[in-house]
Amino acid sequence: MTYDTIIIGKGPAGISAAVYLVRSGHTVLVLGKDAGALERAESIENYYGFPETLTGAELAARGVAQAERLGAEVRAEEVVHLGMEELWSVKTDSGNHTAKTVLIATGKARAALKVPGFEEFRGRGISFCVTCDGFFYRGKKLALLGAGEYAANEYAELAAFTSDRVVFTNGAEITGHFPDDTRFVTEKITAFSGGDSVSSITTEDGTERPVDGVFAALGTAGAASFAATLGMELNGTDIVVNDEFMTNIPGVFAAGDCTGGFLQIAKAVSDGTHAAKGINSWIKKNG
Numbered sequence: 001m002t003y004d005t006i007i008i009g010k011g012p013a014g015i016s017a018a019v020y021l022v023r024s025g026h027t028v029l030v031l032g033k034d035a036g037a038l039e040r041a042e043s044i045e046n047y048y049g050f051p052e053t054l055t056g057a058e059l060a061a062r063g064v065a066q067a068e069r070l071g072a073e074v075r076a077e078e079v080v081h082l083g084m085e086e087l088w089s090v091k092t093d094s095g096n097h098t099a100k101t102v103l104i105a106t107g108k109a110r111a112a113l114k115v116p117g118f119e120e121f122r123g124r125g126i127s128f129c130v131t132c133d134g135f136f137y138r139g140k141k142l143a144l145l146g147a148g149e150y151a152a153n154e155y156a157e158l159a160a161f162t163s164d165r166v167v168f169t170n171g172a173e174i175t176g177h178f179p180d181d182t183r184f185v186t187e188k189i190t191a192f193s194g195g196d197s198v199s200s201i202t203t204e205d206g207t208e209r210p211v212d213g214v215f216a217a218l219g220t221a222g223a224a225s226f227a228a229t230l231g232m233e234l235n236g237t238d239i240v241v242n243d244e245f246m247t248n249i250p251g252v253f254a255a256g257d258c259t260g261g262f263l264q265i266a267k268a269v270s271d272g273t274h275a276a277k278g279i280n281s282w283i284k285k286n287g
């Protein structure tokens with residue numbers, strides 16, 4: 001089925017938007033791989049309406065239950081790719097979904113790899129988007145950083161550009177579904193080196209392997225990776241939105257920590273409600 005809106009993220013921003021959208025009569029699918037930042041919050045004391053402290057995990061679970069009771073479909077799936085065909089197409093670790101609009105509510109971007117050379121060669125041979133930059137590396141020797149489902153998806157996309165691909169897991173457990181013939185380097189990375197652009201990766205066993213380019217697909221696809229794929233405007237790693245919480249890509253909205261500002265539950269909830277209002281108007285105008 002085609003949903004009116006697919007929401008990526010089941011934290012306070014995504015769930016609040018879902019609550020408002022289903023109550024306005026829209027069909028909504030919420031995709032979230034876990035409880036996001038709240039999973040790590042041991043006690044919440046500053047959110048409206050809870051005189052007792054409660055854990056972030058409990059607040060998150062209550063939010064999901066509320067959205068489901070009102071008619072939102074909430075699934076524990078990890079989004080690995082977001083693209084546009086005739087409609088928005090959202091690929092997850094379990095399948096594909098389509099929608100008229102998308103709300104990105106993926107929380108604050110995770111830290112990048114803290115290894116010498118990683119920041120230095122970002123944009124100089126280290127890329128975060130196969131769809132955007134793969135073309136520049138046709139037939140080259142490429143390294144893909146990652147071990148999860150997102151990395152497996154990027155690895156598959158790289159096949160269109162080169163057959164010389166090696167996956168560097170940096171010591172992480174391989175959880176993505178890679179083809180049987182995938183070449184892995186599992187040691188931890190100790191350095192990225194090069195001149196004008198990255199030209200080698202060194203691992204903790206002291207081996208230095210030559211590369212022409214590196215694609216980072218660490219952890220889960222987040223706001224910055226969706227932004228890179230779609231050409232979404234960013235301010236640093238924060239998604240830029242207008243007053244309606246729409247990004248520069250028509251039909252794609254963003255809310256919560258991924259848009260920056262005050263990184264608190266109350267602000268994420270507020271963003272979610274505003275985004276729902278923006279989505280509601282957009283669907284009314286554009287069908």
Ligand SMILES: Cc1cc2nc3c(=O)[nH]c(=O)nc-3n(C[C@H](O)[C@H](O)[C@H](O)COP(=O)(O)OP(=O)(O)OC[C@H]3O[C@@H](n4cnc5c(N)ncnc54)[C@H](O)[C@@H]3O)c2cc1C
Nearest residue numbers: 009010011012013033034036037079107256257263264265
């Ligand atoms: C330790 C800690 C304590 C905190 N304490 C407080 C506090 O006391 N009070 C307060 O107001 N705020 C607190 N915060 C901040 C608060 O948790 C965040 O501001 C709030 O959760 C942001 O909501 P969000 O919906 O934008 O993002 P998040 O809550 O981070 O939710 C992001 C969602 O996106 C999902 N997601 C991301 N990528 C993908 C993908 N590729 N596919 C599928 N799903 C994806 C995640 O699984 C998650 O469901 C705390 C944060 C932390 C880390």
